[in-house]
Amino acid sequence: MNLAEPRPATLLGRGSVARLGEVIKELQAELVVIDGHLSPGQQRTLEKAWNAKVIDRTGLILEIFGARARTREGQLQVELAHLEYQRSRLVRSWTHLERQRGGFGFLGGPGETQIEIDRRLIGERIVRIKRELETVTRTRALHREARARVPYPVVALVGYTNAGKSTLFNALTKAGVVARDQLFATLDPTMRTIKLPSGRQVIMSDTVGFVSDLPHELVAAFRATLEEVLAAEIIVHVRDIAHDETEAQRRDVEDVLGQLGIGADAQGEHSDHVLLEALNKIDLLAGESLTRTMGASARNPRSVAVSAVTGEGLERLLAAIDRELGRTRRSLGVVVPLQDGETLAWLYRNGEVLAREDDDSEAHLTVLLDAANTARLEKRQAIKVLRP
Helix, strand or coil: CCCCCCECCCECCHHHHHHHHHHHHHHCCCEEEECCCCCHHHHHHHHHHHCCEEEEHHHHHHHHHHHHCCCHHHHHHHHHHHHHHHHCCCCCCCHHHHCECCCCCCCCCCCCEHHHHHHHHHHHHHHHHHHHHHHHHHHHHHHHHHHHHCCCCEEEEEEECCCCHHHHHHHHHCCCCCCCCCCCCCCCCEEEEEECCCCCEEEEEECCCECCCCCHHHHHHCHHHHHHHHCCCEEEEEEECCCCCHHHHHHHHHHHHHHCCCCCCCCCEECCEEEEEEEECHHHCCHHHHHHHHHHHHHCCCEEECCCCCCCCHHHHHHHHHHHHHHCCEEEEEEEECCCHHHHHHHHHHCEEEEEEECCCEEEEEEEECHHHHHHHHCCCCCEEECC
């Protein structure tokens, strides 16, 4: 139902509370989900009125997250979000928590109330989890540094939950990532190496799905997971183009990216990130809808119509990723000792060799390299890099 004016005590109007109460009683419902944010007081009042457990949108998302998380990192992130959520609900949520425990000695004060004890315990647990997540973040940073030495660019798949990211990830990487028709099937980041049409290798990352009105505490709690997005050179926004609310979902994803400090200008770029759109599930379109989608994709070089299920458009998507990575390349003159076969192989693998001339002891090459690989090349000993 649409809410004209929220009520401070119950969010819903008296008539709505009464009507819904009759429906809940008739269905013998034990759980009621409100698609919105409830204050602790509103939640408690509605539970009394309906004699049923009531959770709001944030509570439902947390329950789904809790059921989906598999790795230790994902479980820690879910628990942190749960505790932050519970801590805000201790006030006036349960009257039994207001009982006091006595202090020590005859002259001791009244001691802590149960609610104060629970609040303190939750606070201590939150501190411990944040410390553990800091360790996870440092570990991820080390992994990124190791990948930088490999080195392969990172391509991150982002999108609304259930947009088909994991199915697309599996189709591109031949991985066996869980891909189900359900919300938040992926909570833990998965990474695989794939080869682009040019022969360049990249690391592709599958990430947690976004959702409209994502609570701020969830964005903060899952920051470590979403850091893979921040580290990516290419961000592929996977859209369920067959969904009735595809435009609204697009705006929601862009809002979440904005909260992470990633935004797009008119050219689709922001700092070091390039944004591409994968218009997924075209196999579910027909007639005018399909024609319109294919036309929009043809007009926009950073938008590719694909079907992760049938494989249509996947080669075009890989070519688009390849092309965008190639845009950052610059022509350099490089002089390499002929006995340094490792560096020569590295240049052919990570760059595009435009020309080569060998003398008795050195190879003189003209190579297209991106900025990151240029910096790595300059660190190699006995290598001369001649900038234009």
